[in-house]
Amino acid sequence: MGWATFFVQCLNALQYGLLLFLVASGLTLIFGIMGVINLAHGSFYMIGAYMAYALAPAVAATIGGGFFSTLAVGLVLAVALGYVLEWAFFSFLYEREHLQQVLMTYGLILVFEELRSILVGDEAHSVAPPEWLTGSIALGDLMSYPVYRLFISGVCLLLALGMYVVFAKTRLGMMIRAGASNREMVQSLGVDIKFLYRVVFAAGVAIAVLAGMVAAPVSSVYPGMGNQVLIICFVVVVIGGIGSIRGALLAALLIGLVDTFGKVIFPQAAGVLVYVLMALILLWKPDGLFKT
Amino acid sequence: MTGMPWGKQAFVAAAALALAVLPLLTGSFGIDLVTKIMIFAILALSLELLVGMTGLVCFGQAALFGLAGYAAVRLSPESDSASMWWLLPACIGVSGLYALFMGALSLRTKGVYFIMVTLAFAQMAYYVVHDTPLGGGTDGIYLYFKPTLAIGIWTIVDLDKPLPFYYLVLVCLLGVFAKLALLARSRFGRALAGIHANEQRMRAAGYSTYPYKLAAFVVSGCIAGLAGFLFAVKDGFVNPELLSWHQSGAVLIMIILGGLGHLRGAVLGAFAFTLLQELFQSEAVFGPFAKHWHLSLGLIIIAGVALLPNGLIGLPALVRQRLFGESK
Numbered sequence: 069m070g071w072a073t074f075f076v077q078c079l080n081a082l083q084y085g086l087l088l089f090l091v092a093s094g095l096t097l098i099f100g101i102m103g104v105i106n107l108a109h110g111s112f113y114m115i116g117a118y119m120a121y122a123l124a125p126a127v128a129a130t131i132g133g134g135f136f137s138t139l140a141v142g143l144v145l146a147v148a149l150g151y152v153l154e155w156a157f158f159s160f161l162y163e164r165e166h167l168q169q170v171l172m173t174y175g176l177i178l179v180f181e182e183l184r185s186i187l188v189g190d191e192a193h194s195v196a197p198p199e200w201l202t203g204s205i206a207l208g209d210l211m212s213y214p215v216y217r218l219f220i221s222g223v224c225l226l227l228a229l230g231m232y233v234v235f236a237k238t239r240l241g242m243m244i245r246a247g248a249s250n251r252e253m254v255q256s257l258g259v260d261i262k263f264l265y266r267v268v269f270a271a272g273v274a275i276a277v278l279a280g281m282v283a284a285p286v287s288s289v290y291p292g293m294g295n296q297v298l299i300i301c302f303v304v305v306v307i308g309g310i311g312s313i314r315g316a317l318l319a320a321l322l323i324g325l326v327d328t329f330g331k332v333i334f335p336q337a338a339g340v341l342v343y344v345l346m347a348l349i350l351l352w353k354p355d356g357l358f359k360t
Numbered sequence: 361m362t363g364m365p366w367g368k369q370a371f372v373a374a375a376a377l378a379l380a381v382l383p384l385l386t387g388s389f390g391i392d393l394v395t396k397i398m399i400f401a402i403l404a405l406s407l408e409l410l411v412g413m414t415g416l417v418c419f420g421q422a423a424l425f426g427l428a429g430y431a432a433v434r435l436s437p438e439s440d441s442a443s444m445w446w447l448l449p450a451c452i453g454v455s456g457l458y459a460l461f462m463g464a465l466s467l468r469t470k471g472v473y474f475i476m477v478t479l480a481f482a483q484m485a486y487y488v489v490h491d492t493p494l495g496g497g498t499d500g501i502y503l504y505f506k507p508t509l510a511i512g513i514w515t516i517v518d519l520d521k522p523l524p525f526y527y528l529v530l531v532c533l534l535g536v537f538a539k540l541a542l543l544a545r546s547r548f549g550r551a552l553a554g555i556h557a558n559e560q561r562m563r564a565a566g567y568s569t570y571p572y573k574l575a576a577f578v579v580s581g582c583i584a585g586l587a588g589f590l591f592a593v594k595d596g597f598v599n600p601e602l603l604s605w606h607q608s609g610a611v612l613i614m615i616i617l618g619g620l621g622h623l624r625g626a627v628l629g630a631f632a633f634t635l636l637q638e639l640f641q642s643e644a645v646f647g648p649f650a651k652h653w654h655l656s657l658g659l660i661i662i663a664g665v666a667l668l669p670n671g672l673i674g675l676p677a678l679v680r681q682r683l684f685g686e687s688k
Binding site: 099105157160161164166167168170171172174175176177178179181182183186255299302303306310331336337339340343344347348350351355356 | 411417437465468469470472473476477479480483484487490491492537552595605609612613616617620651654657659660661662665666669673
């Protein structure tokens with residue numbers, strides 16, 4: 069492997085890891101703060117990707133503008149979706165056992181996949197990146213790297229930074245952290261915990277949808293894409309330590325590296341490496357890297 | 361343990377009787393379907409031992425199921441049938457050994473971490489059969505000669521014929537059910553129930569809980585292995601999908617749907633889940649909408665969670681409560 073290849077693979081690993089982090093961060097938030105195992109989280113990623121495909125023509129025709137107005141419309145829809153879903157399906161699950169939540173969210177996966185099939189069909193689609201991001205940067209004589217992938221990494225980094233600021237520096241973040249450690253206490257201090265949960269859930273959904281929309285031009289859009297990302301995201305959440313955003317970031321980057329270089333160095337065993345990594349880490353640290 | 365113990369037993373006896381006479385009433389389609397469901401019911405019972413009785417949520421049961429299936433195909437000679445007398449114990453042994461390995465390591469973790477570590481070990485097994493020459497890739501491998509069950513030259517059960525095979529599976533299901541019911545009443549079962557309720561207290565009471573949990577894991581693996589063996593023999597075919605996490609998830613869904621903490625719930629859940637799938641897929645009932653059976657299944661599962669917090673097994677109590685205002 070030459071230096072240029074190595075460098076390109078590093079960028080790929082970074083981009084994949086950051087994307088995983090975006091989806092997994094919503095999962096770990098909902099899990100850590102609300103205590104809900106949300107199997108349907110992968111579906112939100114899928115919904116995002118399909119939004120990037122299906123909304124773009126409609127948005128271009130009505131509002132005008134290109135990629136960013138599609139992103140904005142998608143985000144608004146995602147927040148609304150998350151808010152309504154929390155109200156309709158999740159708000160009564162907090163008191164129930166984890167396994168009831170598993171069953172409910174499994175049902176939601178089936179419903180989302182089938183609605184997608186009814187509304188958009190079962191074909192795979194490709195999504196074109198915005199025109200000003202289509203080029204690539206030359207690396208040495210033979211290699212080049214697409215600008216759009218750099219753009220994805222940039223967006224993910226910005227969002228990660230934004231999340232850090234909201235959590236560590238704002239009053240809302242403080243209330244959310246307090247709510248995670250003691251629900252009753254926060255409630256008795258006069259914070260509307262139900263509303264807080266709804267906000268967290270909506271934010272988690274919006275981040276996953278955004279990840280799907282941003283990833284669509286690279287990964288293309290196909291049925292079942294949500295389930296594929298779901299299990300890997302659970303791996304990320306568990307390696308990082310449930311509820312830890314910092315852990316999720318580190319774990320996602322680690323998995324990005326292992327998966328990308330695994331595919332290059334041991335193509336036969338690429339699939340299993342991630343799970344071997346998880347098993348090893350959890351046997352070493354049974355509560356994940358960053359226990360919260 | 362109040363309520364109606366005779367009602368429970370009557371229910372189990374009636375269900376066993378119904379399954380015994382069912383082949384007289386249905387055609388070959390019904391026999392095939394119910395055979396498949398009963399195999400899944402055995403698998404569901406194996407998971408119930410872990411989840412319902414011990415409180416260990418295992419998300420890798422499909423690996424134990426599939427490995428025995430693969431063992432059944434791989435250990436059979438290529439141009440002859442194997443004798444079930446040694447093939448079945450060998451297949452169960454393969455699953456039991458993998459369960460020992462998986463359990464010994466993953467029991468170091470707890471809660472959601474345990475769920476994910478068992479998933480990781482299941483995925484490892486999945487990739488072994490999927491990507492190495494042992495397994496035969498995505499397409500799976502065929503079992504050309506079904507094993508024989510014979511004493512000397514006298515064949516007890518001809519596994520090639522659907523009807524005798526149906527009864528063999530039924531006997532296995534009843535046997536596993538009875539074994540687990542006895543186990544739950546034994547000292548061992550009581551210890552598992554104690555671990556489920558409060559592991560800390562069990563330790564304080566002087567129990568070393570790890571060996572109990574590991575033993576439960578291995579027994580569960582052996583039962584899953586029995587189910588996997590039967591599945592491979594039924595279809596004469598195995599593929600990596602048997603070991604996939606979707607399969608582990610489906611079994612988990614079955615026992616939650618049926619109602620955790622009851623052996624009947626696991627069997628009921630296996631029947632309900634598979635029959636609902638068949639129902640919603642049937643074009644005779646739903647017409648063109650049958651294509652979208654996932655939607656109907658998903659909606660009914662969501663409705664089930666919302667309305668039946670204790671699973672299907674809690675339905676009679678719920679109805680009694682609504683109709684007569686009886687409270688527990």
